Amino acid sequence: MIRFWQKRFKEGLKTQNLWADKEMAAIKKELKSQIAKTFAGSLAIRMVDSGSCNACEAECNALSNPYYDLERLGIHFVASPRHADILLVSGVVTFNMYHHLLDAYKQLPNPKWVVTLGECALPASFAIKGPVERILSVAHHIPGCPPEPDDIIRGLLQFIRKIQ
Amino acid sequence: MRFIARFAQELSDRFEVIDLYDQKKIVTPVDKNDPILPTLTRTYPAAIWFERKIKDDFGIRFEKSFDTRPLVHHERFPNVHPMRKDFKEKIDFAPFRPYPYERIEGEGIFEVGVGPIHAGIIEPGHFHFSQEGEAILHLEVRHFYKYRGIEKMMEGLEPLQGFGIVQKISGNESIAYQIAYLSLLAQAAGVELDENVRRFNALLLELERLAHHLTDLGFIPNDAGFAPALAFCSMLAEDTRRLLKKICGHRFGFGAVRGEALEIDKSAVRDYLEQTREKLLFFQEWITQIPSLWDRLDNTGILPRHKAIKYSTVGIVAKASGVALDRRQDGWYEQFGFAPLSASKGDVAARFTLRLEEALQSCELISNLLDFSKTDTPLESFADGEYLSFTESSLGEVMLYLRIQEGKIDRFFARDPSFVNWQALHLMMPGNIIADFPLINKSCDLSYAGNDL
Ligand code: SF4
Numbered sequence: 001m002i003r004f005w006q007k008r009f010k011e012g013l014k015t016q017n018l019w020a021d022k023e024m025a026a027i028k029k030e031l032k033s034q035i036a037k038t039f040a041g042s043l044a045i046r047m048v049d050s051g052s053c054n055a056c057e058a059e060c061n062a063l064s065n066p067y068y069d070l071e072r073l074g075i076h077f078v079a080s081p082r083h084a085d086i087l088l089v090s091g092v093v094t095f096n097m098y099h100h101l102l103d104a105y106k107q108l109p110n111p112k113w114v115v116t117l118g119e120c121a122l123p124a125s126f127a128i129k130g131p132v133e134r135i136l137s138v139a140h141h142i143p144g145c146p147p148e149p150d151d152i153i154r155g156l157l158q159f160i161r162k163i164q
Numbered sequence: 165m166r167f168i169a170r171f172a173q174e175l176s177d178r179f180e181v182i183d184l185y186d187q188k189k190i191v192t193p194v195d196k197n198d199p200i201l202p203t204l205t206r207t208y209p210a211a212i213w214f215e216r217k218i219k220d221d222f223g224i225r226f227e228k229s230f231d232t233r234p235l236v237h238h239e240r241f242p243n244v245h246p247m248r249k250d251f252k253e254k255i256d257f258a259p260f261r262p263y264p265y266e267r268i269e270g271e272g273i274f275e276v277g278v279g280p281i282h283a284g285i286i287e288p289g290h291f292h293f294s295q296e297g298e299a300i301l302h303l304e305v306r307h308f309y310k311y312r313g314i315e316k317m318m319e320g321l322e323p324l325q326g327f328g329i330v331q332k333i334s335g336n337e338s339i340a341y342q343i344a345y346l347s348l349l350a351q352a353a354g355v356e357l358d359e360n361v362r363r364f365n366a367l368l369l370e371l372e373r374l375a376h377h378l379t380d381l382g383f384i385p386n387d388a389g390f391a392p393a394l395a396f397c398s399m400l401a402e403d404t405r406r407l408l409k410k411i412c413g414h415r416f417g418f419g420a421v422r423g424e425a426l427e428i429d430k431s432a433v434r435d436y437l438e439q440t441r442e443k444l445l446f447f448q449e450w451i452t453q454i455p456s457l458w459d460r461l462d463n464t465g466i467l468p469r470h471k472a473i474k475y476s477t478v479g480i481v482a483k484a485s486g487v488a489l490d491r492r493q494d495g496w497y498e499q500f501g502f503a504p505l506s507a508s509k510g511d512v513a514a515r516f517t518l519r520l521e522e523a524l525q526s527c528e529l530i531s532n533l534l535d536f537s538k539t540d541t542p543l544e545s546f547a548d549g550e551y552l553s554f555t556e557s558s559l560g561e562v563m564l565y566l567r568i569q570e571g572k573i574d575r576f577f578a579r580d581p582s583f584v585n586w587q588a589l590h591l592m593m594p595g596n597i598i599a600d601f602p603l604i605n606k607s608c609d610l611s612y613a614g615n616d617l
Contacts, residue, residue, distance in 0.1 A: 047285050051310050054613045055335025055416045058379070060285045062405070065398035079283035095255065096238045096309045097288060100280050120332060123321075126246055126255050127313030146335070148415060 024150060028073060031157045035074040038160055039085060043075045046084035046108070050101045051128065052091025055146040056118045060088070062149045075156070081107035086159075089136075090117040090146075093129045105136055113139040115159055118146050139163060166489075167208040167476045169563055172218045173575040174249050179224060184552075184563070194224055203229035210476040210584045221247035221315075236308040236616075239263055246316055266304040268294040273301065276598065280309045287612035291601070298597040303590040310616040318576035323349055323546045323566070326573060330564075331418050333578060334614030339365075339372040340557030341564075341578070341614075342421035347553040348566045350423070352546035357423065363536040364425035366497070367433075368408070368417050369555070370526040370533070374440070375404040376558035377523040380609045384516050385451065387603040388460035396447060400440055407436045424540035433534060441527045448520055461513035465592040465604030468510055475588040479560020479581045481608050484518045485510035491556035500532040501525075512607040546571065557581060559611060580614030 035043045049057055060077070063070040078084050081104045093101055105114070116132045132138055140162055142155030166186040172194070173180050179194040181201055194201055203226040204211035215226045216235035223245040226232070234241070242258040244251060265275070274295055280288035290306040314333055318326055330345040331338045343365050350357050357365075382397030405415040411428040412420035420426075451457065467477070472485035482489050488506040505521050507514035548568050555562045560581030567575040585608060592604050 048281055049287050049310070051312055052287070052613065053332040053335040053338075054287055054611060055332075055338070055418075057285050057287060058336060058416075061379075062398070062402055065402050066395050067399060067402050077285055091310070092312060094310055094312055095241065095257075096236075096311050097280070098257075099240070100288065100309070104281055122312065122329060122332065123317050125313035125317050126251075126253070127311050127316075145418065146416070148409075 024153075027154055027157055031075075031153065031160070032073045034157065034160045034164075038164060039074070041074045043086070043156075043160075044078045044084045045075065045086045045088050046078055046081045046104065047088045047090070048081075048101060048104050049090050050092070050097040050132070051094035051120075052118070053120065056090035059146045059149055059152065060090075060117070063152060068149050068153070070153070081105075082109060084108050085112065087112065087114045087136075088117060089114060089132045092120050092122060093132055093135050095127045095129055098129045098135070101132075101135070113159070113163065115139060115155070116141045117152070118142070118144055121145065166473075167204070167210055168561075169565075169577075169579040170204060170211050170214040170218070171565065171577045171579075172222050172224055172247070173567060173577075174222065174247070179222060181218065181224065182565070189552075199224040200227055201225070202227050205229050205231070208476060209474065210587050213583065213587055221245060223248070233264060236311045238308065246313065263306070265292050265306075266294075266302065268301050270296075272296065289612050291605075293593075293598060293601075295598060298599070300593040300596055300598055300601070303593045303601070305586050305589055307586065307612060308616045310613050312617065314578070314617040315576050318573050321573050322571070323352060323568060323573060324543070326566075326576065327419075327422065330578075331421075333617065334580060334582075334611040335416055336376050337372070337557040337559060337562065337580070337611060337614060339368045339417040339421060340555045340562050342417070343369060344553045344555040344562050344564045345566075346421055346423055346543075347555070348551045348564055349543050349546065350541070351551045351553070352549065352566070352568055353543045354547060355541060355543065358425070358539050358541045360425040360536040360539045361423055361541050362496070363533045364428075365421050366500075367530055367533040367536075368412060368420055369557075370530045371404055371408050372417060373558040374523055374526045374530075375401050375408070376609075377519040377526070378404060380519055380606065381447070381516070381523065383606050383609075384461070384512065384519075384603065385457055387606045388457055390454065390457045393447075393451060396443075400443055403436060403440065407432065423543050425536050425538055427538040430534050433530065437527050437531050441524065444520070444524055444527070458513060460600075460603065461516055461607075462511060463509075464512040464600050465596060465607060466509070466511045467588060467592050469508070471588070471591050472510065475591065476584050477560075477588045478584060479557075480515050480518055480522075481585045481588065482560070483507065484514040489561070491554045491561050497529070501528045512603055515607040559609070559614075560585065562614075578614070578617060580611055580617075582610035582612070582615040585610050586615055 114136045140159035144151045168184040170183050181192045183190040218224050220237045239260050240257040242255050276293040279290040288309040292304040294302040330341050333341050378397050378401040382394035385393035409415045467485045469486040472482050472487050483506045486508045488504040490504040507518050551566045553564050563579040565577040
C-alpha cells in the first residue's frame, strides 16, 4: 500500500495533457459545457471504418487513454448505431463497405449527424466508391492524416458550434 | 519448406504465377486463353486465400482446389478481373449473389454472424461461427470489406510516388511497409543503404513495434475483463506515439522512411526508454500476480506448433507456438542485442507474454541503435526488373514485390503477415466458447487494412 501511494505521488495526475497549453484546457472546458447544453451532457458516437488504413481508429482509441479520457467530457463511443448521435466515419468508402455504411447510417435515430475523419488522399480506384461526402451528407469534417487526438477533440467542438 | 506467397502478374503474352517459399521462388507461365494451374492448397492450406484472390483478380483457375468461392469480390461485385491490364473501367454494383458460408450441419447447431461492423472502434470484417451452445465448432473468417485496390493503384506510378500509398496500407505497420518499400527501391537503384540510415529506420521500426505491443498488452487483459491494464498500457503507447512525433514529425511515422537519417533528440529517446522499461517491469510484476486473469489467458485459443507450421503462420502467432521465425535474424540486428524470442504453448497467455518480452527487447535494441548521425542515401534512377523484400513488422513478416518496367511500376504485390495468420485463426477456436473469441482474436491482433489491401 505504501508503495502504491509513493508511486502515485511520484507520478502525479495523468488525466491532463502534459504538453497541452491553456488552449486545449479551454477547448475541453467549452466542449463539456456545449455537450451539456446541446446533448444533455452525453454525446454518443458510433464509429465506422469504411476503408481506412487503421491509423484513424488507433487515434480514436487513444482518445480513451488516461491522457485524454474523453469520457469525462461526456463523450462515449457506443456499440450500436441505434444509441448514437453521430456517425463518425474514417477512411474512404470501399465498394465492399458501401451498403454496410448506409445500413449503419439508417440505424441512427434522428436527429443524426455524420462527421468524417481524415483524408486518405489515395488515387482513384475501381474498388473505392469515393470519399464519404459523396455518399452521405456530412455535417463536419475533421482534417488530418490521421487527425491527432487533440485535433479530434477540437473538431468535435467545432462540430457542435456549427450545428447550434 | 515454408510457403510464403502465391501471386500472379500479367505480361504481354502470358500470365505468370509466382510461388514464393523461404528457400526458393518458382515462376510458372500460364496461357492467357486457358488460364488454369494445379492447386497448392493440398500441401499448403495457406494457399487457399492466395488462389481465390488470383482467381478474382486475374481469372486464373486452380485445378482440384477444394475452395473456389470468390474472396475479394463480395455479393455485389461484378464479374470482372480488375488486375488484368486491359481492365480500366469503373465498376457498378451487380445483382446480389449470396455468399455460401462454410456450414456444419447437425441437430441443434446454429450460426452466429458477427460484423462486418463491430461493436467498438475496430476495423470491419466478418466472423461466422458454427456453434453448439456456447462451444465454437467452427469459425469462418471473411474479410476484404476494406479492399481498396491498392495493387492496381500502384501500377503506372513512378517508383518514388509509391511511398505515399505504401505507407497507408496498414497504419500500425506503416514504418515496416516503408522500410520494405525502401529496400525494394534501393535494390532497383543498385545502392546500399547507408549504415546510419539503417539504424535510424530500425529505431523507428522498434518504436512502432513498441506502440503496437503496448496497445495489445492493454487490450488483451481488457478483453478478459481486466480494464486497469488497458489504462496503464495505453498511456505507455501514447508516450511512444508522442516520441515518434517528436523525432520524425508524425505519430505513425508517415513519411519518415525515405532513405534519410534525421537529426533526433537522443536524450528524449533515452528518457523515454528509461521510463518505459521501468514501467514495463512494474507491469510485468503486477500482471503476473492476478490469478483470475491468467485463468482466462492460460490454455485459451491454442495453436499447436505443427499447425502453426502447416499453415505458414508468421509473427507473434508463429513465435508463440514455438516457431522462432523473425526477419530481423539477418546477421545485422544481432549486434544490437537481437535474439529471436519464442514460446511453446501457443495459447493467449503465450502470445501475451511474448509481446511483453518483445517490448522489453525493443527497448534494449533502441538504446543500442542510437549511435547514428544525420545523412541520406539518394535514390534516383531505378532499373527495370523484379524485386522482393521482407521486413519484420510488429505483426510479423511483411513481404513486398515490385516489378518495374520502363521506369514505371508494372506490378506491386504486398503480403501482410495477417493474410496468412487470419487463415490460421479458426484453428484456435475448437474447445473454446464464443465469449473467448474477442480475447483470442486480440491476442493475435491482426490487421484488416493490410490484409484486404
Ligand atoms: S486519413 Fe490517413 S490515417 Fe486516416 S485512414 Fe486515411 S490514410 Fe489512414
